[in-house]
Amino acid sequence: MKEQSLGEFEELVLLMVAALHDEAYGVTILENLESKLNKKVNISAIHVALKRLENKGFVTSRFGGITSDRGGRRKKFYVITSIGKQALDAHYQVRTSIYQQIPNISFNS
Amino acid sequence: MNALPPKYPLRFLRWFCREEFLEEMEGDLVELFEMRYINSPKKAQRLFWWDVLRSFRLVNIRSLKLNNWTMNSLRNYIKIYFRRFRKETTHYLVNTLGLAMGFAVLFFILIYSYDEHHIDSIHEKSDRIYRVLETSESEGEINTYTITANPLAGGLKEEFPEIEETARMVYMGSGGLRYGENEFQDRNYVFAGVQLFNILDFEITKGNPYQDFDGMVGVTLNETCAKKLFGDENPIGKLVDLPGKVDGAEVIAVYKDLPANVTYQFNMVFVTHFDQVPMGYAQWFEDWNSRGATTWALFKENTSPESVMEKRQAFMDKYYTEEQQKEHAFSFQLITDMHLESSSLAQTGGEPLLSVQYANKDFVLIITLIGFLVITIASLNYINLSSVQALKRNLEAGIRKINGATMAQLRFQLFVETFMTLLIAYIIALVLLVLLHQPFLDLTQKQIPVAEFFNSELLSFHLMAFVAIWILSSLVPALYYSKLNKTLVIKKNAFSGKGDVLRKSFMVVQYGISLCLIIGSIMLYRQLNYVQSKDLGFVNEHLLTLDINSRAARDHANNIIHDLQMDANVMNASVSSRVPGEWKYMPTFNISLNKAENLIPTKHFVADQYWLDTYGMQLKAGKNFSGVPSADTLKIVVNEKAVQSMGLEDPIGKSIWITADSTYKMQIIGVVKDFHFTSLREPLMPMILTSPNNPLFPIDYFTIKSNGNTAEVLDLIETVQKRYDPETPAEINFLDERWERYYKADLNRSYLILVATIISIIISAFGLFGLINFTAERKTKEVGIRKVLGASTQSILQVVLKEYAILLLIALILAVPVAYLILNNWLAGYAYRVDLSVWVFGLGFILVVGISLITVISRVYRLAKSNPVNSLRYE
Numbered sequence: 001m002k003e004q005s006l007g008e009f010e011e012l013v014l015l016m017v018a019a020l021h022d023e024a025y026g027v028t029i030l031e032n033l034e035s036k037l038n039k040k041v042n043i044s045a046i047h048v049a050l051k052r053l054e055n056k057g058f059v060t061s062r063f064g065g066i067t068s069d070r071g072g073r074r075k076k077f078y079v080i081t082s083i084g085k086q087a088l089d090a091h092y093q094v095r096t097s098i099y100q101q102i103p104n105i106s107f108n109s
Numbered sequence: 110m111n112a113l114p115p116k117y118p119l120r121f122l123r124w125f126c127r128e129e130f131l132e133e134m135e136g137d138l139v140e141l142f143e144m145r146y147i148n149s150p151k152k153a154q155r156l157f158w159w160d161v162l163r164s165f166r167l168v169n170i171r172s173l174k175l176n177n178w179t180m181n182s183l184r185n186y187i188k189i190y191f192r193r194f195r196k197e198t199t200h201y202l203v204n205t206l207g208l209a210m211g212f213a214v215l216f217f218i219l220i221y222s223y224d225e226h227h228i229d230s231i232h233e234k235s236d237r238i239y240r241v242l243e244t245s246e247s248e249g250e251i252n253t254y255t256i257t258a259n260p261l262a263g264g265l266k267e268e269f270p271e272i273e274e275t276a277r278m279v280y281m282g283s284g285g286l287r288y289g290e291n292e293f294q295d296r297n298y299v300f301a302g303v304q305l306f307n308i309l310d311f312e313i314t315k316g317n318p319y320q321d322f323d324g325m326v327g328v329t330l331n332e333t334c335a336k337k338l339f340g341d342e343n344p345i346g347k348l349v350d351l352p353g354k355v356d357g358a359e360v361i362a363v364y365k366d367l368p369a370n371v372t373y374q375f376n377m378v379f380v381t382h383f384d385q386v387p388m389g390y391a392q393w394f395e396d397w398n399s400r401g402a403t404t405w406a407l408f409k410e411n412t413s414p415e416s417v418m419e420k421r422q423a424f425m426d427k428y429y430t431e432e433q434q435k436e437h438a439f440s441f442q443l444i445t446d447m448h449l450e451s452s453s454l455a456q457t458g459g460e461p462l463l464s465v466q467y468a469n470k471d472f473v474l475i476i477t478l479i480g481f482l483v484i485t486i487a488s489l490n491y492i493n494l495s496s497v498q499a500l501k502r503n504l505e506a507g508i509r510k511i512n513g514a515t516m517a518q519l520r521f522q523l524f525v526e527t528f529m530t531l532l533i534a535y536i537i538a539l540v541l542l543v544l545l546h547q548p549f550l551d552l553t554q555k556q557i558p559v560a561e562f563f564n565s566e567l568l569s570f571h572l573m574a575f576v577a578i579w580i581l582s583s584l585v586p587a588l589y590y591s592k593l594n595k596t597l598v599i600k601k602n603a604f605s606g607k608g609d610v611l612r613k614s615f616m617v618v619q620y621g622i623s624l625c626l627i628i629g630s631i632m633l634y635r636q637l638n639y640v641q642s643k644d645l646g647f648v649n650e651h652l653l654t655l656d657i658n659s660r661a662a663r664d665h666a667n668n669i670i671h672d673l674q675m676d677a678n679v680m681n682a683s684v685s686s687r688v689p690g691e692w693k694y695m696p697t698f699n700i701s702l703n704k705a706e707n708l709i710p711t712k713h714f715v716a717d718q719y720w721l722d723t724y725g726m727q728l729k730a731g732k733n734f735s736g737v738p739s740a741d742t743l744k745i746v747v748n749e750k751a752v753q754s755m756g757l758e759d760p761i762g763k764s765i766w767i768t769a770d771s772t773y774k775m776q777i778i779g780v781v782k783d784f785h786f787t788s789l790r791e792p793l794m795p796m797i798l799t800s801p802n803n804p805l806f807p808i809d810y811f812t813i814k815s816n817g818n819t820a821e822v823l824d825l826i827e828t829v830q831k832r833y834d835p836e837t838p839a840e841i842n843f844l845d846e847r848w849e850r851y852y853k854a855d856l857n858r859s860y861l862i863l864v865a866t867i868i869s870i871i872i873s874a875f876g877l878f879g880l881i882n883f884t885a886e887r888k889t890k891e892v893g894i895r896k897v898l899g900a901s902t903q904s905i906l907q908v909v910l911k912e913y914a915i916l917l918l919i920a921l922i923l924a925v926p927v928a929y930l931i932l933n934n935w936l937a938g939y940a941y942r943v944d945l946s947v948w949v950f951g952l953g954f955i956l957v958v959g960i961s962l963i964t965v966i967s968r969v970y971r972l973a974k975s976n977p978v979n980s981l982r983y984e
Contacts, residue, residue: 026137027144043141044164047134051168063132069143071114073136 006058006087012037013049014088017059018080025064025075026050050078058084112146114139115154118161126164127171134164182518186525189505197498199882204494205534207875211487212538212574214868217549218480219570220562221861224555225473228448228465229371232310234407237273239414239441241265241404242454246435252455257404258437259394262302265404268424271412276304277402279381280461283658283840286328286377287350288338294840295334297462298377299403300326305378308407316345316362318380326355327380329362334376351379353659353837367464369556372447374464397428398436401459406441414441449473472858479862482622483869484574488582489615490876491530495582496612497883499523499590506590516591523587524579531579535571552860585611613916616880620920620957621927623873626866628928628953633859635943636936643941646784647689648725651680651819652844654688655811655826661834666801666808670719672829673813678821680814681723684801686715688810689786689844696806699768700797702755708768709754711795712786715806716746720798721781723814731761731779734800741800746779751795767797769805792940812844870960877913878964884909885972893977905973906966913965914958921954928953 006014016032017024026046033041053059064075080088119135126134138160145153194201232238243257262277278301285294299305306318311329318329328349335344344360351358358379367374383394393399408414418440425434442450451467506519546559657663666684673682687695699708718736721728729749734741745767752760764776783793801808815822823841830839892905929945936942 026133027140030137030141042163043137043160044134044166044169047130047137047164048166048168051130070136070140073132073139075136076133 006056006091007049009045010049010053011088011091013046014053014058014080014084017050017053017078018085018088022077022079024078029078053084054078057081058087112143112150112153114142114157118158122161122164125170127169130169134169138164182522183525186522187529189522190526190529200494200498200879201530203875203879203882204491205530205537207487207490207872208531208534208578209537209541210868210872211484212534213541213545214865215480215484215574216538216542216562216567216571217545218476218861218865219567220549220557221553221555222473222477222480223567224370224557225449225468226445227370228445230445231368231371232444234308235444237408237410237412238308238444239406239408240444240447241406242440242442243400243436244438244440246438253440253453254400254455255403255442255451256400256459257402257439258397259399259402260397261437261439262304262402262404262406264397264424264428265406265417268427269417269420271408271417272406273409274304274307274407276302276308276405277383278302278305278378278405278461279402280459281354283656284354284377285352285838285840286330286334286338287352287838288347291338292352292838293334293337294838295376297375297464298379299373299375299461300379300381302383303380305380305405308405309373311367311378312365314363314365315343316360318362318364318378320361322359322361322380324355324358325382325385326351326358327361328358328377329364329380330360330377331364331366331375333366335363355379370465372463372465372467373461375461398433400436403461417441476858476861476865479626479865479869482626483865483872484578486619486622486869486876487872488578489619490872490879491527491582492585493612493615493876494879494883495523495527495586496589497880499586501883502590519591520583520587523590524583527579527583527586531575535575552857552864554857612880616876616916617920617923619873619876620917620961621924623870624920624924624953624957625928625931626862626869627956628924628949629932630859630863630866631949631952632932632936632943632945633862635949636939637856637859639943640939640941643785645689646726646782647786649689649845651815651817652724653813653815653819653822653826654842654844655813655830656840656842657684657809657811658840659834659837662830662837663808665833666811669811669829669833670717672832673811673825674719676822676825678816678818678825680816681719682811682813683719683723684715684717684808684811685720686713686806686809687786688812695787697794698797698805700751700755700795701766701768702757702763704766704772709751709795711751711767711797713769713806714786714796714798715801715803715808716798717801720812721746723812724784726784727782729780729782731777733779738800738802742802742804743773743775744778744800745775746781746798747777748781748796749783750793751797752780754795767805773804775799870957873957874960874964877961878968881909881913881965881968885968889972889975892972892975893979896977902970902973906969909969909972910962910965913961917954917958917961920957921950925950 012033013029016029016036020028020032026043029046029050030041030043033046050059050061054061059078059080061076061078064077066072066074122135122138123131138157141160142153142157145156229235240255241257241261242253242255243261244251244253246252257277259277259279262275265272266275278299280299282296283294284296284298285292303319311318314332315335316329318327320327328351330338330344338344338349339347344363347360348357349360350356361380384391386394393401406414421439425437429437447467448465449468449470452469454467509519509522542562543559546562550557657666662669670682670684673679695712695714697710698713700711701708716734718734718741720726721733728746731746733746734744745765747760755765757763760777760780762776762778764774767773767775781798785793799805813822813826826841827839830837888909895905895908928950932945936945
C-alpha cells in the first residue's frame, strides 16, 4: 500500500487520540490540544482532521451511548489503529534520527 | 441547567451538514456551548455561531443529490426547460437571441455612459479639485469662460482658508521644442505654476518638477515627447529651446503619458516662474482685469465652494472696481463635471487644448435612454412570446395541477424558466461584449481596457438590469400559465386566446419605440449630411494653413506669398487674420451707418487681394482689394448679411463707421456672398473684410491652395518659411481636418444611435416572427378549412395580415407626436437645419412595415400555400 502522508496538525490530533485512548472524541481532543499547545483551536479543524485520519485508516470510530448531555446526541469516540500507530512510530523515528545528527553546538553565548 | 443553543445556526448546520457527520458535529458543538454557557452566555452564543460557520466546509456540505423537494422540482423544471427548448427551438432561439442582443446593446451603452461620467475622475483628489470659471456680463450678454483673471490663483489661495492649493496655467498659441537638430511642433502644452503638480496627478518617471532651475521656465514633458526629442538619452538637465518663446530652458522632469480618460493630456508642462517673465508680460500676469489663465483650486477636505461663494463679494470689492466686477464673477466647477457641463461655455482662444472634447450631457442621457428602450423592446418580446407559449402548455400545466401542484409552484416554474433564458442570454451578451469591444471602441473613439467593462459598478448595473427584467418579464407568462384551466387537459391542443389585448398593446409599444428610433436616426443623418454638404460659401479642398508665429514671418508676408505663388504646385496663396475651423476667437466689432447709432456686432477678418480666390468665394457686387496698401487701408468688403442688417440698397461706395478701440470711417468697395467659417450650429453673422494694411487687427495665417501634390507643397512651405524666418519651425495644418472637428462628436454619436436603432429593429422583427410563427401554428386548421371551402392564397394572407397592419397603424399614430417633439427640440440647437417633413415619418413607417411584412409573409405564405389535407390532419 502507498505510504499515507500525515500533516502536522493531523499528527497532533492522532497523537492526542492515542494518548486519550478510548476517551477521545471531539471535545476532549480540543480541550487537551488547547492546553498542550497553549493556543485556540477550532473544533471544525479537529473534525476535519479526524475524518481524514479515519479515511486513511489511522483511526477507527464508534458511537457512545445516549446521555442527557449534548442535547441527547451521541459522542463519537476514536481509537488509534495499528496502521496509525505505525505511522506515528515512523514519524517519530525519522525525527529522532535527524535530531541525533545535530552536532553538539552550544547556543549559550 | 440545559441552556439551548441559538436556533438559527443550529438550523443552518442541520441544513447543510452531511447526515453521517451531523450527530457527531452537532453533539460536539452543543457540548462546547453548554460548557461555555456557564461562564458567559453571550460569549457562548457568539462562539457557537462562529463554530457553525467554521464547520461550513466543502467536506461537510451534503451533496446536491439528496432527495429534497426544492432541488428535485428545480431539476425537473430545468429538464423540462431544455426539452421544450429542443421541441420549440424557433421560439426559444428567437427569445434568447433577442434578449442577448438587448443585453449587449444596453451594456455597451452603459459602458459608454459610465465612461463619459468618469472622465477626469482618475485624479486622486478629483472630489475636491475645481476649475475656476468667470462669468462676464456686458450689454445684456452673459458669457462664462474657463479663463480667468491672471492673478486670481494667488488671490484665492491668500484670501480663503478653505482652499488648500491653487495653480494657474497659460496657453500661448503655437508651441514646440528644439534640442539640437531635433525639433517638433506641438500645441498641447501649458505654462503653469509648479503647484499644478500638487493638484493634478502626474506620474513622474524621471527628475523632479519641484527642483530649482535657472531662468524663467523649467521643462517637464511626457515620455512620448521625451522619446521624440532625446531618443534614448536621459533628458534631465538638458537645455532645450521653445522656439519663438524661450531659449535654453532646462528639462527638469519626465512624466508618464497622461491617461486617455482625462480632459487635459498635456504633452508638455512648462513650469514657470511667473515673477520672472519679461517686462510687458509681467504686468499682464499681475493685472486683475485680464483674462488669460486657467485657474485650478484644490479645496481642503470637508470644505466646499459654497462657503467661499458666500464670501465672494468682499473679495470682489477688494480687488475690483464696481465696473470690473461684472467681468470677473468667479465660480467653481468640479473637475469631474468639466467634461459634461462645459459645452455651452464661451471661448476666448486662450484655452489650453482639450484632448477629450467636451460632450453634451443631454446626448449621454438620450443614448442611455435608447439603451433602456432597446432592452424594453427585448423584454416585451420575451413577455409576448412566453405568454403565448405558456398558453400552449395546458397539457403540462393540467397534469401538474392534477398531481397536486399549487398555483405558486406553477408560477415558480415559469420564474425558473425565465431565469434560464435570461442566464443564457446574459452569457451570450457577455461573449458579444468581449468579441465586439474593439469595433465599439472604434465607433465611440474611446480607449477603455476590456477589464474596465466588468468593473464592480458596471457589474452591479448588470445585476440590477438582470433581476428587474427577470421579475417583470416572468410575471405575465407565469400568471397565464398558472391560471390555465385543468379541465382543458382532456382536450389536446385546445387553446384559449386569453390576453390578446395585453399582447397587442405590448406590440404597439414595441413598434412605437422602433418607429421613434428609426425616425430619429433618419433625421440625425439628414441633419449631419446637410451640415457637411451645405454650400459653405467657400471651397474647402486642398487648402493648407501656415500659422504666423513670429515677427519675421509677419513682416515678410508679401515675400512669402510671392515665393509660394511662384511654385507650379501652388494654385494660390493668401494671408488673413483667421481661417475656418480654427478655434481661436473671431474678433467682433460694431458697425453703423451713423457714427454711434444702431450699432451692429460684426465679425471681422483681415484678408489680402488673393483671399477670395484662394477660398473660391464669389463677389456679388463691387470689386476686391487692389493690393496697393495705401489704397486699401480704409476700404472694406462686406458680406450679404451685413448689407441686409444695415438695410443698404446700394452698398458699393457707401461709407460706414467701424467701432473697435477707436472709430474709423471706411468705404465699402465690394460685397461677397455669404460664407460660413464657424460651426453651422451658430447663426451667420454680418462680416467685414479689411486689407492687411488696416488699423484694426493683424494677420495671423497664410492659406495655400495646392493642386493636390501635398507632399511637394509641404516641402515648399517649409523651405519658404525657413528662408524668411529660420528661427521658427513651420506649423502647417490641413483645413478640412480642422473643419471636421466641428462635427466629429456629432458623427460618432450618430453612429452609436444608428447601431442601437438597427438592433432594436432586428429585435422587434424577431418578436414579430415569434408571434407570427405561433399564430400560424394556431391557425393551421382554420386555414385548412378555409382552403377546402375555396379561399385563395391571397385572401388567407389578407386575413392574417390585417390584424398586424392595424397594430402598426396604431403604433405610428402614437409614435409620431413623441418623435416630433423630441426631434424639434434637438434641431432647435442648429442654426441651419433640415425640415422635419412628413416623408421622414412616412419613410420610417414604410421601413417598419416593410421589415414586418417580410417577416410575416415569409411564415404565413408557407401556411397559406400548404395542402389542406396535411393541415387538417394536424392534431
